[in-house]
Amino acid sequence: xxxxxxxxxxxxxxxxxxxxxxxxxxxxxxxxxxxxxxxxxxxxxxxxxxxxxxxxxxxxxxxxxxxxxxxxxxxxxxxxxxxxxxxxxxxxxxxxxxxxxxxxxxxxxxxxxxxxxxxxxxxxxxxxxxxxxxxxxxxxxxxxxxxxxxxxxxxxxxxxxxxxxxxxxxxxxxxxxxxxxxxxxxxxxxxxxxxxxxxxxxxxxxxxxxxxxxxxxxxxxxxxxxxxxxxxxxxxxxxxxxxxxxxxxxxxxxxxxxxxxxxxxxxxxxxxxxxxxxxxxxxxxxxxxxxxxxxxxxxxxxxxxxxx
Amino acid sequence: xxxxxxxxxxxxxxxxxxxxxxxxxxxxxxxxxxxxxxxxxxxxxxxxxxxxxxxxxxxxxxxxxxxxxxxxxxxxxxxxxxxxxxxxxxxxxxxxxxxxxxxxxxxxxxxxxxxxxxxxxxxxxxxxxxxxxxxxxxxxxxxxxxxxxxxxxxxxxxxxxxxxxxxxxxxxxxxxxxxxxxxxxxxxxxxxxxxxxxxxxxxxxxxxxxxxxxxxxxxxxxxxxxxxxxxxxxxxxxxxxxxxxxxx
Numbered sequence: 209x210x211x212x213x214x215x216x217x218x219x220x221x222x223x224x225x226x227x228x229x230x231x232x233x234x235x236x237x238x239x240x241x242x243x244x245x246x247x248x249x250x251x252x253x254x255x256x257x258x259x260x261x262x263x264x265x266x267x268x269x270x271x272x273x274x275x276x277x278x279x280x281x282x283x284x285x286x287x288x289x290x291x292x293x294x295x296x297x298x299x300x301x302x303x304x305x306x307x308x309x310x311x312x313x314x315x316x317x318x319x320x321x322x323x324x325x326x327x328x329x330x331x332x333x334x335x336x337x338x339x340x341x342x343x344x345x346x347x348x349x350x351x352x353x354x355x356x357x358x359x360x361x362x363x364x365x366x367x368x369x370x371x372x373x374x375x376x377x378x379x380x381x382x383x384x385x386x387x388x389x390x391x392x393x394x395x396x397x398x399x400x401x402x403x404x405x406x407x408x409x410x411x412x413x414x415x416x417x418x419x420x421x422x423x424x425x426x427x428x429x430x431x432x433x434x435x436x437x438x439x440x441x442x443x444x445x446x447x448x449x450x451x452x453x454x455x456x457x458x459x460x461x462x463x464x465x466x467x468x469x470x471x472x473x474x475x476x477x478x479x480x481x482x483x484x485x486x487x488x489x490x491x492x493x494x495x496x497x498x499x500x501x502x503x504x505x506x507x508x509x510x511x512x513x514x515x516x
Numbered sequence: 517x518x519x520x521x522x523x524x525x526x527x528x529x530x531x532x533x534x535x536x537x538x539x540x541x542x543x544x545x546x547x548x549x550x551x552x553x554x555x556x557x558x559x560x561x562x563x564x565x566x567x568x569x570x571x572x573x574x575x576x577x578x579x580x581x582x583x584x585x586x587x588x589x590x591x592x593x594x595x596x597x598x599x600x601x602x603x604x605x606x607x608x609x610x611x612x613x614x615x616x617x618x619x620x621x622x623x624x625x626x627x628x629x630x631x632x633x634x635x636x637x638x639x640x641x642x643x644x645x646x647x648x649x650x651x652x653x654x655x656x657x658x659x660x661x662x663x664x665x666x667x668x669x670x671x672x673x674x675x676x677x678x679x680x681x682x683x684x685x686x687x688x689x690x691x692x693x694x695x696x697x698x699x700x701x702x703x704x705x706x707x708x709x710x711x712x713x714x715x716x717x718x719x720x721x722x723x724x725x726x727x728x729x730x731x732x733x734x735x736x737x738x739x740x741x742x743x744x745x746x747x748x749x750x751x752x753x754x755x756x757x758x759x760x761x762x763x764x
Contacts, residue, residue, distance in 0.1 A: 265604040268763045286762065287522075291606040297597035303532070304596075305539035314535075317528035318607045318615075346539070362601065372604070 210242035212279075213370050213401035214264060219273035221259050221425075233259040235425040236273070241403055243369075246396050248416035249405045250505070252513050255422040257405035258298050258374055264403065265295045265372045277370055291319075294366040298374035298405075300359050304348035308339045308358040311347060315362045333365035336391045338384070352379040360388055364395055371395070373404040377411060389415045407513050409501045423509050436504040440465075442474040445503055446483045448494045457490075458483065465506045472503055521754065525607030526615045533588070533619025548627040551576055554695050565697055567639035568718075568727050570631065571649070572695035575718045577628045578653045579689050582660020583681050584624065585617045589668035590677045592616075603761040613757035617661035645725035652717035655746030659713040662753030669760040694718045698728050710738040713745050 221234040234256045241247045249257040262268035264275045266286040275282045277289045302311040312333055316326035334343045337357040347355055356379050363371060373392075377385040385408075392402055392415060406412050412419050413433040420430045429436060441463040448454070451471035455464040461483050462475030473483055480496060487494040505513055537544065551573035558569040593599040602612050635641075641649075663684065671677050692708075692715035693701050701709045709715040716738035723730035723738075730738070 262600075262763075265600075266762060267600055267604055287608075290604060293604055295600055295604040297600040300597040300601060301595070303536050303592075303598065305536045306532070310532075310535065314528060314532040315601065315605075318525040318532065318602065318611075319605050320524050320607070359601075366605075 210244070212240055212276075213243045213245070214239075214241040214275065214277055214403060216240070216260070216264065216275045217273055219260065219263060219275060220271045221256075221263060221268070222271045233425055234263075234270070234273075237422070237425070237427055239420055239427060239430065241401060243401055244396050244399055246392060246402045246404070246415055246417050248412040248419040249403070249422055250407065250409070250412045250419050250501075250513070251405075251422035252407065252509070252511065252515065254424075256425040257422055259425075260422070261295075261372050261374050261403065261405055265293055266290060267295070292368060293370045293372060294363045294368040295371075296359050296363045296373045296376050299378070300374075301355050302347040302358045302362065305346060307344045307346055308334060308350075308354075308361065309343040311358055312362045312365050316365055319366060321366075329365040329367065333361040336364065336387075336394070337361040338387050353381055353384050356380055357384060357388070360391070364391055367395075367398075367400065369399070370401045370403070373402065375405055375407070377406070377408065385411065409505060409513060413501045421505060421508050429508050433501055433504075436508070437499050437501065440474045440499055440504050440507050442476050443499055444475055444477055444480060444496060445499045446473045446475065446480065446487070446494050446496050447471070448473065448483075448487050448492050451487065451490070451492050451494075454490065454492075457486065461486075463507065465503055467506055467512050472506070474499055474503055474507075521610050522608035523611050523614070525605075526611040526618070529602070529607065529612060529615030530619040530622065533616050534623045537584075537588075537620055537623030544624055544627060547580065547624055548577065548631065551631060558695065567635070567725070568697050568722055569695045570635040570638055571721045571725070571727070572718050573631050574628065574635065574649065574653065575656055575694055575714055575721070576689045577624070577631060578621075578656045579660045579714050580685065581617065581621050581624060581657055582662075582664035583685050584620045584664070585661045586664030586668045586677065586681050588620060589613075589616060589665050590671070590674060593668065594672065594674055599761075609757040609761035610754045612761075613661075613665050613753055617657070617665065621657055621661075639725070639727075641725045645721060648724040649721045652720050652742060655742045656713055656717050658746040658750040658753075662749040662756075665753050666756050669756065688712060688714050698722070698730075706734075707737065710734055711741045713742055716742045 216237055216239045219234050219237040223231045223233055237260055251257050263270045264282060266282050266289055278292055280289050282289050309330060312330040313326050316329060334340055337360055339357055339361055342350060342354060347358055360376055377388050396402055418432055421428045448471045450469050452466050452469045455466055455471055458464050458473045461479045462473050465472040484494055555569055555573055558566055667680050692712050694714045698709055698719045710719060719728060719738050722728035723735060
């Protein structure tokens with residue numbers, strides 16, 4: 209049995225407001241993350257991902273329930289937990305009037321890391337995040353993606369045993385995203401544990417070893433991306449453009465999932481020809497591809513991840 | 517570890533803040549503008565109270581540190597979310613608060629030293645008034661930084677914070693007898709001037725320098741108030757920094 213890095217039991221959070229009704233952001237989240245694992249919390253905006261991450265990282269008190277980091281209760285022992293964690297906040301930005309090199313180094317020094325180690329780790333993190341050429345430019349002059357990479361570099365340089373990353377690749381181009389993914393994989397290979405939130409399905413699939421799909425403050429399903437995709441009921445997906453109203457006609461071929469005007473039919477290879485023939489008779493265009501996490505998400509949540 | 521406080525990281529964060537502030541050198545330069553303008557008015561209209569106005573300019577300059585702490589702490593929290601990076605780390609909330617306010621103090625020290633140098637030339641005080649000055653300025657820094665940090669945590673939008681920042685600066689920095697003599701305040705309001713942190717600091721320095729005549733009761737009231745406010749608000753600021761590090 210792998211050592212548990214993070215364990216949550218029935219965590220609930222209700223935000224009370226003077227100007228409106230109380231909002232139940234978390235409605236009993238339970239999960240466990242093993243040491244050295246990369247786990248993603250996947251969900252639409254408002255699903256409760258950030259709230260959970262902020263509770264687990266000692267920044268927010270839960271209304272009830274318990275979160276433990278390496279066996280330490282985050283509510284009762286935050287000071288003991290904090291040296292073990294590091295956080296990339298959602299939409300966090302580096303100090304604009306520091307360079308990425310200064311930003312990373314200053315943060316490591318503030319965490320109590322000695323000068324030599326801080327210098328070495330700063331250079332390593334800058335290199336990992338491909339920030340070498342812009343390491344001495346003020347962050348205010350950097351693009352949004354470069355600023356985000358500086359934030360990720362700041363946190364990975366800590367080499368904290370448990371990293372929380374709230375939407376770490378938001379605003380990054382595909383190359384930069386892959387570079388962040390690779391760095392995070394490398395970190396977990398060296399023993400760090402990563403809990404990240406994302407609403408990028410490809411990121412959750414490519415990066416996480418396990419994922420939790422959250423919706424309206426609850427965990428709807430947990431498992432590996434493959435396990436979730438298998439739950440959909442097939443290995444291939446036929447997407448029929450403008451076929452949203454024809455789910456009854458296609459229901460006998462497999463699982464039908466409607467997304468806006470389109471219809472996705474999840475099925476096996478033996479039914480593909482029949483589905484395509486029916487689509488052609490209806491004068492609709494159809495494309496075939498492997499089942500993705502998107503279908504799994506649609507099936508589990510009932511809505512697209514981008515739907516507000 | 518007195519009172520269970522943890523200071524590790526304070527110096528590093530203070531250095532970070534100095535570096536950040538120094539990049540805004542124009543803000544530091546213009547930090548003395550208001551004081552300079554007021555001193556010009558005094559020079560033209562009432563040259564005899566210029567030493568009092570210079571003491572006031574020093575008190576006001578240090579009081580403005582609080583406004584800058586307010587703006588910086590709010591900006592870092594609301595716009596950059598960097599407070600979360602630091603609060604979810606071994607660095608304590610008190611180290612974050614004191615590191616930030618002392619960093620801003622150090623960054624804005626050069627213009628304060630310029631005013632101090634002018635004061636030395638215009639009104640060469642002895643060592644006692646300067647010692648009183650240093651103690652009072654430290655108390656004013658403590659009060660204004662703590663107030664600034666406290667207010668910075670109350671709102672979710674920078675635009676909401678700005679009016680409070682200028683309101684406090686004007687109500688406590690300009691209206692009370694900081695730039696003008698205490699004896700011009702009507703007798704019935706004098707106690708209030710001696711209780712407010714800025715005007716009590718100015719009165720104590722002016723009294724020690726012989727620029728104002730203070731009764732022993734005045735000294736006791738002003739000194740006692742400033743000491744209580746300075747120490748009390750510093751502890752409140754630390755308490756609040758700890759509380760604000762973790763949202764309820």
